[in-house]
Amino acid sequence: MTTLHIVDDDEAIRDALGWLFQSRNVPVVGWASAEAFLEAWRPDTGGCLLLDIRMEGMSGLELFDRLLARGCRMPVIFLTGHGDVPIAVNALKKGARDFVEKPFNDNELVDRVIQALAFDAEQREREAGQAGLAARLATLTQRERQVMDLVVAGRLNKVIADELGISMRTVEVHRSHVFEKMRVKTAVELTRLLTGAA
Amino acid sequence: MTTLHIVDDDEAIRDALGWLFQSRNVPVVGWASAEAFLEAWRPDTGGCLLLDIRMEGMSGLELFDRLLARGCRMPVIFLTGHGDVPIAVNALKKGARDFVEKPFNDNELVDRVIQALAFDAEQREREAGQAGLAARLATLTQRERQVMDLVVAGRLNKVIADELGISMRTVEVHRSHVFEKMRVKTAVELTRLLTGAA
DNA sequence: GCGGACTCTGCGGATATCCACAATAGCCGC
DNA sequence: GCGGCTATTGTGGATATCCGCAGAGTCCGC
Incomplete structure (x- = not known):
């Protein structure tokens, strides 16, 4: 539920990030492509998304768009090596939680992820209440x-x-x-x- | 009230932007420095702020911070020639409305400014209602x-x-x-x- | 000290809300 | 056709709310 999903087509990076977060007791699942995550995603998938922008196949930005279209409200943190202001501005205005350039500071990234996970947990709690309400309204x-x-x-x-x-x-x-x-x-x-x- | 405030230390740019917006019937006031605007700003100053990042003296970012500290909630659109992702990300996360790199598309910028002005007008209307409520509560x-x-x-x-x-x-x-x-x-x-x- | 607030209370009546018991009627599915 | 759901209405009584009239005590400023 309160899992960090890492989507990056570079196995070395997935592993490195995996180690980093597991060492801080943050449950991690890695995904080798945007397509893989998109297929596995369900409306009740919880946690937080750490998303590489440039990938083989579907880009991180496109994955983000598709998730939004499906009503996903999981906090998304973009990770990118090649900074581009318009892209970052756009992603944030669409609701991305953060946009981090490599190389990044480990501790900072972990902190932001943990905050995002907490935010998601709270949000899901609120929505659970709303769902009960909707059921009663129905x-x-x-x-x-x-x-x-x-x-x-x-x-x-x-x-x-x-x-x-x-x-x-x-x-x-x-x-x-x-x-x-x-x-x-x-x-x-x-x-x-x-x-x-x- | 529904005025666009342009803060830029380059007179040529202020003039150019002034012409652009006046030709679209957007009331404009120009300010030659962050300091000048900060001094003139009052809690009831309405409209929208078009803010250059790099300026002599106080930077646009610092002006933004000081305005936030004073409770200003006017929409702020940053204008910058030298894109820098962390700066843009930071500004947006602090609540800036937009972050535009030069050269920009005139029509797009005008649209965004008009939207920001409308947003500010609505926000002020809401707050006026809240103020009346607060007065009665008192x-x-x-x-x-x-x-x-x-x-x-x-x-x-x-x-x-x-x-x-x-x-x-x-x-x-x-x-x-x-x-x-x-x-x-x-x-x-x-x-x-x-x-x-x- | 006196007027003016804020707070407190009681009485009695007009309204409004809550609820059990009871009944009629249309629609739908088995 | 019978049972269940929905919508409708009535009677009558228990509670709750709304309000005018009346009175009393405290505290504060002029």
């Missing part, structure tokens, strides 16, 4: 959904009844179903849940 | 504040009364004062206001 019927939206908008039951053209009693029923399905007790809790408050 | 007494926090946390009046060791009636009084001062009618609206929901 159990709502359309009507319940409508009522919920109005409740969260701060409307009173009578107003909701009016806007939906149904009786207050019916609104109450839907409302209580929403509370039950969303596992909250008050409208405020529901609002916090949906607006993602602390 | 009118609350400590007790009202405590009650509000618990209301927004989803607690019922009776629970709040219990936690604060006061009667329910008193909680009701504070609660209604909070609603009045914050200009809302329901706990849900208050929650949305404080958690910054749509």
Whole structure:
């Protein structure tokens, strides 16, 4: 889960980086090509990506683009020997976490990777919560959904009844179903849940 | 307000950029040094900053750092003739909006500046709303504040009364004062206001 | 000292919300 | 057709919230 994925077509570099990180107790998996990693990647793949730019076949940048297109949000640190400002600027603006030129400082790189791994772990935790929320939302019927939206908008039951053209009693029923399905007790809790408050 | 500030010690470049942007109806102010802009800058200075890296005296990077330290959140686009990856990476990671190497494409630069100006305008609008909110929050007494926090946390009046060791009636009084001062009618609206929901 | 805040409390009533019990009706799948 | 899900509504009562009226104590500045 909290693994560092190293994608580099140079076996010597993979090995060297592998040793470096394993010596710091960072779990590492090496990939000999962008294609190999892309194929193995799954939406639930966690950790952090250390990506060489220049490789045989698919470049690191293209891999990054494809991963983004697939919804990957793993932190990516680019590693490159031939610095190029526009490329670096572009990668960072697309959301890469870092862009490091070789030769690099071992300790610095390890620190950044560890920070990235921690960031990813936190992010995944947040998303797990969101997923549970989405699952609960999915159990709502359309009507319940409508009522919920109005409740969260701060409307009173009578107003909701009016806007939906149904009786207050019916609104109450839907409302209580929403509370039950969303596992909250008050409208405020529901609002916090949906607006993602602390 | 929605002005482009160009900081460059080369008068020829300032003039050229000035012409370019004025021809696109972008209001421009030129500054001959980082020091000059830093002195003129105020927290309510709006717009966008086009910043040369290498200058006599204070460099663009140092100006950026000082502005950040003073809480400036204006979008900053760096302009540089001598690309250097670590510098670019660093600037972007600190929050610079862009990092452009000379020679640049006129149209592209204008587009980016216009986007940055729009972003700044939106950001300022949001912050203006936040300021109004902060002003209203400031009118609350400590007790009202405590009650509000618990209301927004989803607690019922009776629970709040219990936690604060006061009667329910008193909680009701504070609660209604909070609603009045914050200009809302329901706990849900208050929650949305404080958690910054749509 | 007196007026003005902030805090605290009680009473009673108008509203609003929560909920169990009960019932009708359409739609869908087995 | 029967059972299950959804949507609808009603009655009636328990809780909770909203609010006006009334009073009381503290602290602070003029």
